[in-house]
Amino acid sequence: MNRRFRHALLCLLVFAPGLCDAAVRHDPAERLQQQLRIEQQRYGIVGQSVEISHDGKPLFQGVDGASDLDSGQRVAADDIFPVYSLAKLFVSTLLMQLVEQGKIDLDRPASAYLRDPPESWKAISVRQFLNHSSGVAEYYTPEQMAGTAEANASFPASLPAALAVAAARPMQFAPGSRTRYTQTNYLVLTQLLETHYGQPYPRIARERILVPLGLQRTWLGRDGLPARGVVSAYRGQDGKAQPMPDVIWPAYAVGHSALYMSRGDLSAFLRAVAAGELVSKATLMQLWQPLTLPGGQRGEFLGGWESGDSGSYRNVGHDGGTVVRARILFNDSLDRDIYTVVYLTNGSARNVWSRTLVDDLMGVLAPQRFPTQALADRVAAFALRASDDARMQAFADSLRADRSVEKQQLERTINNTGYALRESHGADVALRAFLLNTRLFPKSANAWDSLAETYEAKGDLADAKAARRKQQALSTPSR
Structure with a gap:
């Protein structure tokens, strides 16, 4: 060795x-x-494939793990992954093209561009469908996601039938007032594209995205997938990676799911978007401007892309289930200093969210540019090891001496990391992060609240009661 x-x-x-x-x-x-x-x-990630580019040039390409647990086959660089809801990025890009051409007004009702839309949806704007703020109900139920033959056969028979099912259900909220991620939104947008072009959606996507970019290892739906080179999908159950239920989406669902891509194709698509090759940079910057909903909530989606912050960078992208993620990071413009990140996995024993994996990588790649992400990785590493009081104190002292993250952000990052670890590893691991936060911020009611909540979750009622008393004392205004 x-x-x-x-x-x-x-x-x-x-x-x-x-x-x-x-x-x-x-x-x-x-x-x-x-x-x-x-x-x-x-x-416990089964297999993973990653590519990071900066200003259009690859910085890192790497693979690790198995494409299939039964055979032990290792992940290869050109393997094809199911990327699930990343399919929505194709739809949003095609919509943005029409906006740029002046053929679609995002603030007009989508019904202006559709034939026979559901009556109750006629006032909902294109933007509200695009950004998941329409309030429409889902067109399927959780039981239909079981992956059995009976469940797969129970999807509505056609796109109009699926929209009719969703329209018959109560609205989730008033259009434009909140964000609620719903696949039905992208059925509406798929129908809008088909109505505008007079073609089936797969042909539109091929002619306007796949062929211009030379994406030869991308499939909309299962038809034509090669027999070899497609990874097997897994999910965590009882601490082990188990085969993912085989949901067979209907053909009309390829605008919101059932997309299969290689890492190279997905990276090429992201780089082309960031370079303004599919939609101009000016249009992208306009559509990616932060949005505040009427109730003061920040819009989670901009032009159909998930939005967020990564240090001084803004990011837009999307995830596919919990297991894959595509992200573009930029500062004030798309002219320079642009990162594109593709992180593909085929599942994990702990069902880790892909955003955690991307954040960890960016913190490792450039900790000075992404200090919060680097901090979260350090906190996770600390919490995942058995700890005694001396080690916790030493780690707390090192964080106090670190000036890369201001105090409020330090507390928030530790707290968020604690909750992420609680979801993936359980309360015992998460407690180490929350105890760390109370040591660093003993006068924070929120730090004690998170600690009390986690003690309660694991049934440690005495410690929960003590932490809750601290939280309540700090929350009570002094007289």
């Missing part, structure tokens, strides 16, 4: 990247490949 591999293995086993030798620390590709192994150990 050579020296570099021995040190990388040590870092992997103890979740402590800081122990790696200088060659690993200063080689971004080594650091990122090592991080893939760390993520596999933390979350």
